[in-house]
Amino acid sequence: xxxxxxxxxxxxxxxxxxxxxxxxxxxxxxxxxxxxxxxxxxxxxxxxxxxxxxxxxxxxxxxxxxxxxxxxxxxxxxxxxxxxxxxxxxxxxxxxxxxxxxxxxxxxxxxxxxxxxxxxxxxxxxxxxxxxxxxxxxxxxxxxxxxxxxxxxxxxxxxxxxxxxxxxxxxxxxxxxxxxxxxxxxxxxxxxxxxxxxxxxxxxxxxxxxxxxxxxxxxxxxxxxxxxxxxxxxxxxxxxxxxxxxxxxxxxxxxxxxxxxxxxxxxxxxxxxxxxxxxxxxxxxxxxxxxxxxxxxxxxxxxxxxxxxxxxxxxxxxxxxxxxxxxxxxxxxxxxxxxxxxxxxxxxxxxxxxxxxx
Amino acid sequence: xxxxxxxxxxxxxxxxxxxxxxxxxxxxxxxxxxxxxxxxxxxxxxxxxxxxxxxxxxxxxxxxxxxxxxxxxxxxxxxxxxxxxxxxxxxxxxxxxxxxxxxxxxxxxxxxxxxxxxxxxxxxxxxxxxxxxxxxxxxxxxxxxxxxxxxxxxxxxxxxxxxxxxxxxxxxxxxxxxxxxxxxxxxxxxxxxxxxxxxxxxxxxxxxxxxxxxxxxxxxxxxxxxxxxxxxxxxxxxxxxxxxxxxxxxxxxxxxxxxxxxxxxxxxxxxxxxxxxxxxxxxxxxxxxxxxxxxxxxxxxxxxxxxxxxxxxxxxxxxxxxxxxxxxxxxxxxxxxxxxxxxxxxxxxxxxxxxxxxxxxxxxxxxxxxxxxxxxxxxxx
Amino acid sequence: xxxxxxxxxxxxxxxxxxxxxxxxxxxxxxxxxxxxxxxxxxxxxxxxxxxxxxxxxxxxxxxxxxxxxxxxxxxxxxxxxxxxxxxxxxxxxxxxxxxxxxxxxxxxxxxxxxxxxxxxxxxxxxxxxxxxxxxxxxxxxxxxxxxxxxxxxxxxxx
Numbered sequence: 001x002x003x004x005x006x007x008x009x010x011x012x013x014x015x016x017x018x019x020x021x022x023x024x025x026x027x028x029x030x031x032x033x034x035x036x037x038x039x040x041x042x043x044x045x046x047x048x049x050x051x052x053x054x055x056x057x058x059x060x061x062x063x064x065x066x067x068x069x070x071x072x073x074x075x076x077x078x079x080x081x082x083x084x085x086x087x088x089x090x091x092x093x094x095x096x097x098x099x100x101x102x103x104x105x106x107x108x109x110x111x112x113x114x115x116x117x118x119x120x121x122x123x124x125x126x127x128x129x130x131x132x133x134x135x136x137x138x139x140x141x142x143x144x145x146x147x148x149x150x151x152x153x154x155x156x157x158x159x160x161x162x163x164x165x166x167x168x169x170x171x172x173x174x175x176x177x178x179x180x181x182x183x184x185x186x187x188x189x190x191x192x193x194x195x196x197x198x199x200x201x202x203x204x205x206x207x208x209x210x211x212x213x214x215x216x217x218x219x220x221x222x223x224x225x226x227x228x229x230x231x232x233x234x235x236x237x238x239x240x241x242x243x244x245x246x247x248x249x250x251x252x253x254x255x256x257x258x259x260x261x262x263x264x265x266x267x268x269x270x271x272x273x274x275x276x277x278x279x280x281x282x283x284x285x286x287x288x289x290x291x292x293x294x295x296x297x298x299x300x301x302x303x304x305x306x307x308x309x310x311x312x313x314x315x316x317x318x319x320x321x322x323x324x325x326x327x328x329x330x331x332x333x334x335x336x337x338x339x340x341x342x343x344x345x346x347x348x349x350x351x352x353x354x355x356x357x358x
Numbered sequence: 359x360x361x362x363x364x365x366x367x368x369x370x371x372x373x374x375x376x377x378x379x380x381x382x383x384x385x386x387x388x389x390x391x392x393x394x395x396x397x398x399x400x401x402x403x404x405x406x407x408x409x410x411x412x413x414x415x416x417x418x419x420x421x422x423x424x425x426x427x428x429x430x431x432x433x434x435x436x437x438x439x440x441x442x443x444x445x446x447x448x449x450x451x452x453x454x455x456x457x458x459x460x461x462x463x464x465x466x467x468x469x470x471x472x473x474x475x476x477x478x479x480x481x482x483x484x485x486x487x488x489x490x491x492x493x494x495x496x497x498x499x500x501x502x503x504x505x506x507x508x509x510x511x512x513x514x515x516x517x518x519x520x521x522x523x524x525x526x527x528x529x530x531x532x533x534x535x536x537x538x539x540x541x542x543x544x545x546x547x548x549x550x551x552x553x554x555x556x557x558x559x560x561x562x563x564x565x566x567x568x569x570x571x572x573x574x575x576x577x578x579x580x581x582x583x584x585x586x587x588x589x590x591x592x593x594x595x596x597x598x599x600x601x602x603x604x605x606x607x608x609x610x611x612x613x614x615x616x617x618x619x620x621x622x623x624x625x626x627x628x629x630x631x632x633x634x635x636x637x638x639x640x641x642x643x644x645x646x647x648x649x650x651x652x653x654x655x656x657x658x659x660x661x662x663x664x665x666x667x668x669x670x671x672x673x674x675x676x677x678x679x680x681x682x683x684x685x686x687x688x689x690x691x692x693x694x695x696x697x698x699x700x701x702x703x704x705x706x707x708x709x710x711x712x713x714x715x716x717x718x719x720x721x722x723x724x725x726x727x728x729x730x731x732x733x734x735x736x737x738x739x
Numbered sequence: 740x741x742x743x744x745x746x747x748x749x750x751x752x753x754x755x756x757x758x759x760x761x762x763x764x765x766x767x768x769x770x771x772x773x774x775x776x777x778x779x780x781x782x783x784x785x786x787x788x789x790x791x792x793x794x795x796x797x798x799x800x801x802x803x804x805x806x807x808x809x810x811x812x813x814x815x816x817x818x819x820x821x822x823x824x825x826x827x828x829x830x831x832x833x834x835x836x837x838x839x840x841x842x843x844x845x846x847x848x849x850x851x852x853x854x855x856x857x858x859x860x861x862x863x864x865x866x867x868x869x870x871x872x873x874x875x876x877x878x879x880x881x882x883x884x885x886x887x888x889x890x891x892x893x894x895x896x897x
Contacts, residue, residue, distance in 0.1 A: 058763040059502040062775040155383045159405070159720070229496055230568055238391040238494045239720050320763045321756065322568050323496025325721040326405055336749065432818035435853040499763055506774050513788075520790040520867065526853045534854060535790065561762045567752035663859075 160243025164234035394734030468532035483679035532658030577726030591681025596630035
């Protein structure tokens with residue numbers, strides 16, 4: 001069976017044999033940086049193309065079909081165009097913050113990559129407070145958006161940034177509570193432990209209805225946190241033209257755009273890890289033969305299949321629903337999602353204490 | 359001597375003079391939600407709209423003045439460029455005014471064709487409005503579903519009239535050409551397609567809880583206000599005003615066809631939405647009644663090559679997709695009009711916008727504007 | 740009672756949203772419903788409606804003869820001064836002078852395709868062509884001369 005675990009441990013022992021401990025760390029960091037950047041670029045290209053294709057199919061259109069077969073090089077061509085474009089800084093903008101904001105958003109997205117397990121034994125950092133780390137870092141992205149909105153010296157941007165702030169702060173709550181249900185069931189904050197706990201079945205199936213509710217709430221909150229329709233209040237192109245990135249052009253705009261897609265990937269990866277077992281293949285109870293068959297599919301394929309299925313779901317939302325109004329958005333969180341997830345957490349705790357889950 | 363006109367200063371527009379905490383924001387002339395070059399100066403307090411001031415004139419082409427130098431055959435084509443989504447109905451109104459003034463008897467066949475074309479135009483216009491409204495609310499997909507049906511109508515128009523948008527098919531005395539031999543079949547095919555697809559609209563948009571919460575209780579306009587602002591068309595009918603020109607002043611053969619005037623009483627955005635959706639179904643009903651019964655005969659009355667209107671003033675009105683369109687011609691007896699005035703529905707409907715959205719959120723402003731179904735060249739002319 | 744309402748609210752909301760998703764999902768898995776026309780690729784099969792108004796053309800027959808008498812009815816009917824007719828005097832075999840068309844100038848850049856000139860023409864000398872691909876790099880290329888060089892009026896057209 002093909003596994004990435006062998007490669008990573010091979011590299012580690014190879015480096016340890018030749019360099020001192022700090023040298024190994026430096027080399028490993030360099031490899032991680034290289035991989036992360038490549039992954040980012042690739043994901044951006046693939047996800048934008050995927051979004052356009054999904055949108056086109058749902059809208060009875062063809063979508064990109066000129067550059068390369070099925071238009072797969074369309075996004076590369078677009079990126080090239082954006083790189084060549086001039087990145088304007090408007091008059092009266094706070095130059096430092098304006099130019100820093102896209103990078104803040106990008107760096108936050110990159111930091112979130114650290115604890116995600118892409119395959120069995122293929123993880124940058126299996127930190128023991130992994131879930132806490134994710135919730136803490138993901139709320140930092142709002143700072144980048146607020147910076148962009150404030151520094152642009154544009155009223156649309158400012159309104160968009162303020163909306164985004166209110167929205168992300170609210171939805172953090174229910175996202176966090178949904179994650180907590182899994183933490184309660186597993187008894188660990190470490191993502192590796194959470195994945196291992198799903199060896200005999202994913203939490204979505206093992207955890208009865210409360211986990212399904214938590215999953216739904218997490219998907220809703222994740223959509224809101226990434227500023228995707230129907231919660232794209234920060235951009236709301238029919239209201240605020242482009243919201244916080246109205247004034248951005250060229251590569252700086254592309255960074256925001258890229259960060260949006262990376263964020264979608266990350267929240268979907270987290271959802272896949274917590275509720276769908278990450279790289280863990282589909283195992284059903286003690287059907288030995290079936291479980292064995294499933295093990296033959298490489299773990300990285302499992303992970304990416306689950307993540308992309310969730311990404312598709314979020315794209316499906318975007319191309320179906322109208323946008324909520326800003327007060328309805330907050331109503332939904334505070335009147336529906338938060339009470340439900342609080343009650344749900346209580347239920348899960350009872351289930352976990354009494355050991356009713358499988 | 360010229361009388362001195364004082365140039366009014368508008369202190370509210372200047373943001374430095376505005377009240378504490380208020381934000382003046384220019385929505386338009388280039389903005390995705392204004393569907394044209396409408397300029398709204400919006401005063402905001404946070405997310406709440408305090409005041410909306412529409413600024414017009416970005417697409418003023420002085421059509422009324424242009425018409426004064428055109429003959430009575432020529433001026434009709436210009437009116438297609440006012441409310442381009444109901445170009446047929448505009449042309450129809452102009453042709454009717456000339457016919458009224460010259461007392462031309464329009465053949466029954468021409469009347470049937472005209473009414474069918476008007477109703478097809480109305481459906482096409484409402485289809486576009488439906489898609490654009492969904493787009494204003496952030497849902498992109500309905501736009502393409504609406505255009506799928508609209509495209510069929512455009513094809514029918516192209517085949518019979520020769521153009522897709524600015525048809526110029528109506529001439530004084532009838533229509534420019536007879537219907538295409540396959541016209542009836544195509545219209546029947548369209549009716550079939552439309553009936554099978556209209557349910558999708560309800561599934562995708564009307565029934566959606568997000569859409570309903572965005573629409574219900576938003577942008578309310580009471581019956582009295584609708585009348586006093588001079589609103590017409592679906593905007594007024596959504597507020598319970600009985601104002602369908604096809605019913606109260608029937609023209610052509612509208613007296614003979616069975617259809618209901620759609621009136622909703624709630625006065626909010628959702629009732630305006632429902633009026634238009636139901637109106638599409640009523641239009642289908644009208645077309646169904648007429649399409650098989652188009653009488654044989656001439657499609658155009660015999661008229662002189664050069665039309666001369668008798669001295670006097672003439673006014674006709676028709677129901678376009680947006681409301682009442684009035685055409686007022688002052689004739690000095692020559693070959694060109696002395697003065698032409700168009701009463702466009704969009705202008706009056708827009709004037710109620712400020713009243714409707716005060717105190718609501720920015721999102722509501724867009725939603726309400728979407729339900730007004732504004733066509734900017736119609737407002738400015 | 741309140742809880743029941745709350746829960747039924749959630750149920751109906753979710754149901755309505757799922758109905759919408761079912762509709763878009765249906766189209767996602769039915770690529771046959773795609774209505775896109777790939778225009779430059781389908782130029783061979785693209786057939787414009789026979790009444791489509793793309794430009795004014797003047798049909799010439801095999802003998803390079805047209806039916807325009809130079810009466811300027813179209814020029815008068817045109818609302819935008821799109822058409823300009825330059826006439827000349829031909830000398831008939833009997834020695835009489837006869838007015839005839841010299842140049843039919845057509846400003847495509849001014850034309851709104853309103854069909855009024857075609858309606859006005861007493862001899863059906865002009866009609867609407869179906870070509871709609873008019874884009875050129877220079878505006879002066881839109882100024883067209885509709886009667887072909889060396890063409891003359893068909894016998895018997897008055």
